[in-house]
Amino acid sequence: MIEKLNTAEVNARIEALLKQYPVKQGALLEVLWIIQSELGWVPKEAIRWAAQICECSPAHAWGVATFYTMYKHAPTGRFLLQFCQNVCCHVAGAENIISVAEKKLGIKAGETTKDNLFTIVRVECLGACGSGPVMLVNDDFATDVQNNSLAMEQDVGLNEERFEKIINWCKERAAKFPQEPKRDPLGGITGSIHGEALGLDFAPPPPALSVQATAVENGVSIIWKIAPEVTALAVERKNGKKWETIGNPSVKDAEFIDASGKAGCEYRVIATSGTRVAKPSLAIA
Ligand code: FES
Structure with missing residues (x-):
């Protein structure tokens, strides 16, 4: 092999x-x-x-x-469903959702469906305790499907209805794409506009952290923190379905005021380190 x-x-x-x-x-x-x-x-x-x-x-x-449980020691189905069984998720109903999954897919944890599409496993804390019960579908958190993508909104845990949506999403994806697209070396999807650059790069550029947007008297104040290696910043605001750049603050700045912003506006801060563009960090005013 x-x-x-x-x-x-x-x-x-x-x-x-x-x-x-x-x-x-x-x-x-x-x-x-x-x-x-x-x-x-x-x-x-x-x-x-x-x-x-x-x-x-x-x-x-x-x-x-x-x-590390991220390494698989046996072949799995195309969609590896990893259910957190740790304390917070347990209290939030992990056992219930695991039995829903077992019943729906007709397999027990540790097994793979006959069509080789799904494997269920139990894992320990996935670090998303606030949204429990949670699971990973391959490398992605999923407690829901939104805009035709796997999603995990804060405080929205798995329930039977959302689990069903996720399973249907997986089946549709399998019908549409015979194989899962390749992932980048750290697990993210390759080829996204602001994602990890394609090529032989083994460490993602550092994104802006703790981004917050707050409606203030003179517009919206957007704040962030960045790593020392960041060389450029862009602040974008959502306009309909598009993101528009509204400013390029200096890397020494830690705040940007959007004078024409108001409560409800969506922002993202994109940090660039040299030629590498980090994944955008989102905030809503
Ligand atoms: S206990 Fe489930 S993610 Fe932490």
């Missing part, structure tokens, strides 16, 4: 990756991730292969690969 890893693309990714670490072992997590993105899971044979590349013992690579 690991012959599939012997491609020019994989070799180039690994070569570029190894250059970023003074000690090859540092690249292990990402080498395992590359394996999973190519094969769909991480077989034992590939863990040994990763150990060889990263110059560490197979036992160490095995320990790392089995510590």
Whole structure:
């Protein structure tokens, strides 16, 4: 199976990756991730292969690969539904939604449907406790479907109706696209306008954080925090379905006033580091 890893693309990714670490072992997590993105899971044979590349013992690579639940140790269905069963989600009804899923798909947690479309697994805290019960569909949080995409609005947890919508979305997607499109090295979708740049880049540019938009006397005040490596900023406001740039504050600024803004306007701040454009950070006034 690991012959599939012997491609020019994989070799180039690994070569570029190894250059970023003074000690090859540092690249292990990402080498395992590359394996999973190519094969769909991480077989034992590939863990040994990763150990060889990263110059560490197979036992160490095995320990790392089995510590993180993001690595799959068996093939799964096209949509891996990972249900959080930890405390907050449990209190919010995780067990109920897991049994709804098991009943609806006719499988138990740990199993895959006969058509190979869905696998259900139970996982521990996914870090989205405020929106429980939550699940991941492959790499994406999903407690709902909105605008024809998987969505997880704050404080909107899974329920039977929303779960049904998600399953229908997955089935429609499978009918429309015979294969899942490739993801970028960190799991995000490639090719989005403001997303992670395509190419051999293994760390996403830092986005603007803690973005808030507040209606004030003289318009709307938009504030944010950025990492020191950010070289340019853009503030955009939504106009109908389009985003329009309304300002390019300096990286030394931490506030922008939109004099023609009002409560209800939607904003996003986009941070650029060199040639790399971060994912936009959204805020509503
Ligand atoms: S407890 Fe479920 S996401 Fe944290």
